[in-house]
Amino acid sequence: MKEAYYADIKEPSLAPRGRDRIEWAARDMPVLRLIQDEFKQTKPFTGVRISVCLHLTTETANLALTLKAGGADLFLCASNPLSTQDDVAAALVKEYEIPVFGMRGEDAHTYYRHLHLALDHKPALVMDDGGDLVSLLHTERTELLGRVLGATEETTTGVIRLKSMQQQEVLRFPVIAVNDAETKHMFDNRYGTGQSTLDAILRATNSLLAGRTVVVLGYGWCGRGVASRAQGMGANVIVCEVDPTRALEAVMDGYRVLPAMEAAARGDFFVTVTGNVNVLDQRHLERLKDGAILSNAGHFNDEINIVALEQLTLQKRSVRDFVTEYTYADGRKVYLLAEGRLVNLCAAEGHPASVMDMSFANQALAAEYLLHASEPLAPGVHTLPASLDKKIARLKLQAMGVAYDTLTVEQEHYLNSWETGT
Missing domain, CATH: 3.40.50.720 (NAD(P)-binding Rossmann-like Domain)
Incomplete structure (x- = not known):
């Protein structure tokens, strides 16, 4: 197999174990799998550079594979010095040829060096967890701002930072607050x-x-x-x-x-x-x-x-x-x-894969939406369209084998009328 040309990981020999764990997590991520199958056909990210700063876990690996299936040119780095699963990082590099920069226990200098390398990738899209990449783009790496079409943000903390930037009128590109999607915060957070x-x-x-x-x-x-x-x-x-x-x-x-x-x-x-x-x-x-x-x-x-x-x-x-x-x-x-x-x-493995299935489905669809929205989004913080949020909920229910009701024509008419009263 061709070696990934660019990586900084702790222990490459852990790759087979990481691959097994990535595959195990995939069993509980049916929504992301359906999106991956769709992306294989539509290739929405062909030629698009995406820098991903997330926790390097088995679930994140499945998101990365989904983006790669859609044609993305990826670069992954860790969003926390202690959250990287070293076997997963090794598998992404050795088994799936995805550049990864992250290792469990890295010091602050190494952490920020990796963030800068992620920006050296010259991304058109950024996926952030906590807002560090977006913050660096607006402080130390402003020369790259013109290349960035948009970003997604995974966390409550990151959204707080972004809304502060928006309030101060310094945010230079659109960001989808993935954390604010109902199928993210109501399930992932809770x-x-x-x-x-x-x-x-x-x-x-x-x-x-x-x-x-x-x-x-x-x-x-x-x-x-x-x-x-x-x-x-x-x-x-x-x-x-x-x-x-x-x-x-x-x-x-x-x-x-x-x-x-x-x-x-x-x-x-x-x-x-x-x-x-x-x-x-x-x-x-x-x-x-x-x-x-x-x-x-x-x-x-x-x-x-x-x-x-x-x-x-x-x-x-x-x-x-x-x-x-x-x-x-x-x-x-x-x-x-x-x-x-x-x-x-x-101190543990993070959220169960079945929950991250919805969160990362939001990430994947948000990235596609940023690139292919009918009208370009203005700089600022945006929510994922409700139609995509509900699509994820429908796919999750479908995967769980759960049926639910739909409105009748009469009920639709009633909800959209005003004439009928007491």
């Missing part, structure tokens, strides 16, 4: 993050959740998922929120809602999932009880103030894979998982 976050916490700590207090900081779609799964395993769940509507929703869903300062002294496990900075700050860290376990399910490792945690600490040591013990001056011990990074991808 069911995917909910399950995979607890999976990671349990793998890392081997702890029992039943009867323990889990504090969830943030009650968006991801927070809802974490809270419901923790409650389902018998935990007592406390929710912390800054939005009154979401706080009210958490109360109505049966959770205790407390300010973070009160929750800090009560929690056994903490999960930050807000997309904001220093959600667990020094004032909260000072109140933690002995044995508290801290984790972050947001994209960046700045939701827990790790600098403040270090300042409170006399001694720290690694006690298990992905578990660091911090000993305070008074003898209390606090445990941080996965260095405060995205715990579900750093």
Whole structure:
């Protein structure tokens, strides 16, 4: 087999194992498989350079194969230094001849070097997870802006950054906020993050959740998922929120809602999932009880103030894979998982493939839409058209063997009329 000409991965010999795992994930990604079959026929990306900055997992590999089937000239790099699955990276390079730049545990210098190499690819389309590639294009690599037709963004955190850029009128090309599609955030964020976050916490700590207090900081779609799964395993769940509507929703869903300062002294496990900075700050860290376990399910490792945690600490040591013990001056011990990074991808495998099937179907169709929309999209943040969102839902139901109702002609007419009243 011809060697991929360009790659920076940790262990090429892992490729056969990675291939097997990619194929295993594909079993649970029927929607993406149908799109891949369509792309093989239509070739929507022929000659189009796409730089992909996503978590390098088995599911991402199947997205890459779908884009390649559509004719794309791909370049992949990691969107997090600790989330790369090295066997998957090796398989993409050795088995599928796709350039990959990412390895588990890479330092910050290597991470940003890979991002710059992804932009050296001179992409027409960018797929981002967290907004780092788009940010670099608008700061350090502005010479490439004229080449970029558009981008897609996978995460809540990234969409927040993009909307800030749009508000400040600096965003120079259209971006599809894939995260805002209903078949993404309602399923990936809620069911995917909910399950995979607890999976990671349990793998890392081997702890029992039943009867323990889990504090969830943030009650968006991801927070809802974490809270419901923790409650389902018998935990007592406390929710912390800054939005009154979401706080009210958490109360109505049966959770205790407390300010973070009160929750800090009560929690056994903490999960930050807000997309904001220093959600667990020094004032909260000072109140933690002995044995508290801290984790972050947001994209960046700045939701827990790790600098403040270090300042409170006399001694720290690694006690298990992905578990660091911090000993305070008074003898209390606090445990941080996965260095405060995205715990579900750093200490586990991330979302199940059946959930990512919809998320990456959104990515694939969003990329096609950016290129072939009937009218070019203006610079700014856009949502995926509802027709494509519903197409993904229909395909998923079809794959699951689930039938559903459709409106009758009479019902369609009624919904589109105004004359009939009481």
